[in-house]
Amino acid sequence: MSNRTEISSLGEFGLIEHLTKNIELQNASSVLGVGDDAAIIDHFGKQTVVTNDLLIEGVHFDLSYTPLKHLGYKSVIVNLSDIYAMNAIPTQITLSIGISNRFSVEALDEFYEGVYLACQKYGVDLIGGDTTSSQKGLIISVTAIGEVTPDKFVKRSTAQKGDLICVSGDLGAAYVGLLFLERERKIFQESPGVQPDLENETYVIGRLLKPEARKDIIEFLSAEEILPTAMIDISDGLSSEILHICKQSNLGCVLYEEKIPINENMKKAAFKFEIDPTACALSGGEDYELLFTIPQSEYDKLVLNEQISVVGYMTEPEQGAHIVTKGGGKHKITAQGWNHLNH
């Protein structure tokens, strides 16, 4: 960046105006957007879905290897993913940020470029929020709002015994991407002259830095008239998420290691760290894939979709939650997802 405009030169309201002046509302339900005490959404005849996430520098992201544009994009995506995980369509977001003087207006513009890119791609409107100073790093709070046909939303607590367990895409790559970036950061700190060697790792790093929400899966389920019995997005790893479904549905489950979708690039990358790709899929976070259960009778409808893998089935609660390994062993599933409170 060649220019540096101090944020203080715009003032709080000037900054908000600067950052939001190009917004064009895309949804008819966005009655009133940024610029008042609150935004107005018209959801006549639909149910409203709302979710909120808080992202804190040093906890959820590291600016030393996260481009601001990617961070803006991802901040939106992680919330949209929660809306899709309810079988709903996101329509609006609000975005609040806490920023320190070390950020220039140009840096913020990059961040918002990512935000607007995600909004455009997923057809959601940015309708409000709050901008404030932070003495302590960048803080991002996104609220996403969506709509769903009345009573078509899908909870975590309504899986049934015998239901098939399905996941979208592939798992574990974002975690391996993080391992590479953390390693490069340490190398850079020790030897600032060394160039990073990440060219072969674009897949796993892309999965971490620029995740997508699975709008396509929700559209597919709708087109095929499949209503999952339970659904959750995979932000903390497959183990942690399937245990949420088991606990809230009061059921057990069996997963099959050989059925867990693993990308070839991720597998090669994991081996460079001498770690088990399956462990990454089970315990690595931030994949933002969907995990859902369907009645066995719906199997024929989704078998042709290559983006969906059946990885197991729901059982009686007494049977607990287990994974059958490739070698035929049976192990208890424990939650070892990314638990930010233990960091």
Added chain:
Amino acid sequence: MSNRTEISSLGEFGLIEHLTKNIELQNASSVLGVGDDAAIIDHFGKQTVVTNDLLIEGVHFDLSYTPLKHLGYKSVIVNLSDIYAMNAIPTQITLSIGISNRFSVEALDEFYEGVYLACQKYGVDLIGGDTTSSQKGLIISVTAIGEVTPDKFVKRSTAQKGDLICVSGDLGAAYVGLLFLERERKIFQESPGVQPDLENETYVIGRLLKPEARKDIIEFLSAEEILPTAMIDISDGLSSEILHICKQSNLGCVLYEEKIPINENMKKAAFKFEIDPTACALSGGEDYELLFTIPQSEYDKLVLNEQISVVGYMTEPEQGAHIVTKGGGKHKITAQGWNHLNH
């Protein structure tokens, strides 16, 4: 507090469960609350209003003189105030917090006690949010959602020339309360043995630490069938807020100093700091009163409400924004509200 339970002993999900286990949903529109990817609100036949605020330790609050229960209460109130300022009724909130290990579960319970007290008093449901760790102080993000009869929401941009400018309650006290608490904090830092002398200042300190949102004013306006032409809540001081209405409505205004509502306790307290009570009302923040404009024809309807003061009127934009002092002088109004970015 005699007990101290480490947050890490509960884990993230255990903590969420602990903090939310006593929630009873109050609104029929709260279809699904805490415990899934997102909450579900049914707003059939109403328009949805949404607002989001981010509160950061060291910027928006100082824990050395802010009891956690008050902080929880206020975190909700500042968002509800934004919903009322749209002439809407708040129905739900989401709450996300970033916390460090220095907080015990008991400390968080105190914070949530204040949150639930505000929810109960204002009839709103806590329906979701996010709990994460923060290495950098306490971070609070609240999203409030409300409903309004279609097209009865009141914007900032629709004041009309000749409209009367009204404010609820009294102004400036929260700012004077802050001055006292900041002074006591400094005295305490220099001489930890000295007891604070705040007994006579309960009014101004209460206005800062435990503000209320003006639900009563919105109910009064509805009962009297008064639809304001423009409305905003006073979070940054009267000057800053009336300038928002002027700018967005493309109008000027005249305020009369003698009409600005000042509480007697606040006046005495301001004199102890040798500052002008009117300056506090104009530039002090965090009063959370409502500022609104009404057609002159509606004046008779509100004249009997002692909680509403008429402080001026809207003019042609060419006349600018001015205040007429008690001495008869006329001064340009400038925004000197609490601008967190300049701190």
